[in-house]
Amino acid sequence: MRALPAMTLDWSVVWQHRDALIAGTATTFLLTIATMAIAVPCGVVVAVLRLYAWRPVRALATGYVELFRNLPLILVVYWAFYVLPIMTGLGLSPLATGLAALSLNVTAYNAETFRAGINSIRRGQVEAAMALGMTRAQALRRVIVPQALRRILPVLASTWVSLFKDTSLVSVIAVTELAYVSMQVRAQTFRVLEMLTAMAMLYWLLGYPQAKLVDWMQRRMKVTE
Amino acid sequence: MSPFAAALIGLTIHLAAYAAEIVRAGIESVRPGQTRAALALGMSRAQVVRRILLPQAIVRMLPAFGSLLSITIKDTAIASVIAVPELMRQSETVAGQSFQPIEVFSFAMLLYFLMLFPVTRGVDRFYRRVAHLGRS
Numbered sequence: 001m002r003a004l005p006a007m008t009l010d011w012s013v014v015w016q017h018r019d020a021l022i023a024g025t026a027t028t029f030l031l032t033i034a035t036m037a038i039a040v041p042c043g044v045v046v047a048v049l050r051l052y053a054w055r056p057v058r059a060l061a062t063g064y065v066e067l068f069r070n071l072p073l074i075l076v077v078y079w080a081f082y083v084l085p086i087m088t089g090l091g092l093s094p095l096a097t098g099l100a101a102l103s104l105n106v107t108a109y110n111a112e113t114f115r116a117g118i119n120s121i122r123r124g125q126v127e128a129a130m131a132l133g134m135t136r137a138q139a140l141r142r143v144i145v146p147q148a149l150r151r152i153l154p155v156l157a158s159t160w161v162s163l164f165k166d167t168s169l170v171s172v173i174a175v176t177e178l179a180y181v182s183m184q185v186r187a188q189t190f191r192v193l194e195m196l197t198a199m200a201m202l203y204w205l206l207g208y209p210q211a212k213l214v215d216w217m218q219r220r221m222k223v224t225e
Numbered sequence: 226m227s228p229f230a231a232a233l234i235g236l237t238i239h240l241a242a243y244a245a246e247i248v249r250a251g252i253e254s255v256r257p258g259q260t261r262a263a264l265a266l267g268m269s270r271a272q273v274v275r276r277i278l279l280p281q282a283i284v285r286m287l288p289a290f291g292s293l294l295s296i297t298i299k300d301t302a303i304a305s306v307i308a309v310p311e312l313m314r315q316s317e318t319v320a321g322q323s324f325q326p327i328e329v330f331s332f333a334m335l336l337y338f339l340m341l342f343p344v345t346r347g348v349d350r351f352y353r354r355v356a357h358l359g360r361s
Contacts, residue, residue, distance in 0.1 A: 066342065070342050070345060072299040072302035074303055074305065075302055075313060075316075076334075079331065079334060082320075082327050082330060086327065
């Protein structure tokens with residue numbers, strides 16, 4: 001490792017590269033938003049398959065969730081980087097590859113969140129709704145989902161915050177998000193300490209308000225049946 | 226500092242924050258009325274913690290510590306970015322040398338899954354056996 005330049009810190013390097021850092025931050029947010037936009041609907045589908053589908057399909061959905069919840073995200077990122085281009089025959093950009101890896105991972109977590117949310121509503125409520133003449137679909141739509149949503153939303157929100165931090169892992173396949181940009185500036189300027197500190201501060205400043213919002217949502221949406 | 230030591234310190238700092246939250250939430254989950262009742266019966270604060278709070282709180286912390294354990298195993302893969310020769314890093318090396326990244330990374334996936342799945346399942350099963358001890 002290169003010795004630090006006599007411990008003289010030069011913070012101007014952060015300001016000089018502000019445009020790159022802002023663009024990186026924008027990509028980080030884009031990745032977070034796009035991943036959630038994909039992983040929420042896909043998570044709903046997987047959860048519903050796991051709960052109500054034909055048995056072999058159910059097993060398949062369960063297998064998917066268990067597999068991706070038990071794999072390190074960084075490995076999924078590498079795997080997607082090498083396997084996706086061959087499987088799809090397309091030359092995917094690093095951004096698309098990173099998005100796919102994150103989506104595979106978060107979909108599994110979201111599916112588990114939805115399943116737990118639906119299961120948390122007592123059976124008696126569906127039975128009561130069906131006794132009143134509702135169909136199963138009606139009972140699901142009118143009775144289960146409105147209550148389950150209040151339990152699901154806070155969990156989705158904390159998944160969001162984890163995801164926001166986890167997007168930094170796609171820097172290993174050269175997606176130009178905040179972590180990758182900071183590392184690049186670090187490599188060009190040799191200002192290791194400054195850039196790593198700036199990166200940490202940026203992630204913290206952006207992440208902390210989101211985490212506080214999640215805490216507030218969790219207090220606000222507490223459900224008592 | 227060796228990459229191993231750096232990774233160890235980094236992961237420890239990161240995960241200790243999560244562990245602290247789990248302990249806090251576990252202790253706060255025991256109703257304050259129980260502490261007051263125990264104090265009213267003449268227990269010292271240390272006795273309250275040892276006999277009333279911890280026995281219930283520790284059982285309630287178990288599922289969270291279980292998932293923290295599997296998160297820890299998964300997060301060790303991140304140590305590969307500073308060249309700690311763990312499974313992830315070795316896979317990258319082998320993939321680079323053999324020019325067969327798909328086979329190598331798929332095999333690494335299998336290995337991680339085989340490590341983690343029994344852990345998550347085992348923790349679940351253990352918790353189900355002791356869950357009744359945490360009820361109040």
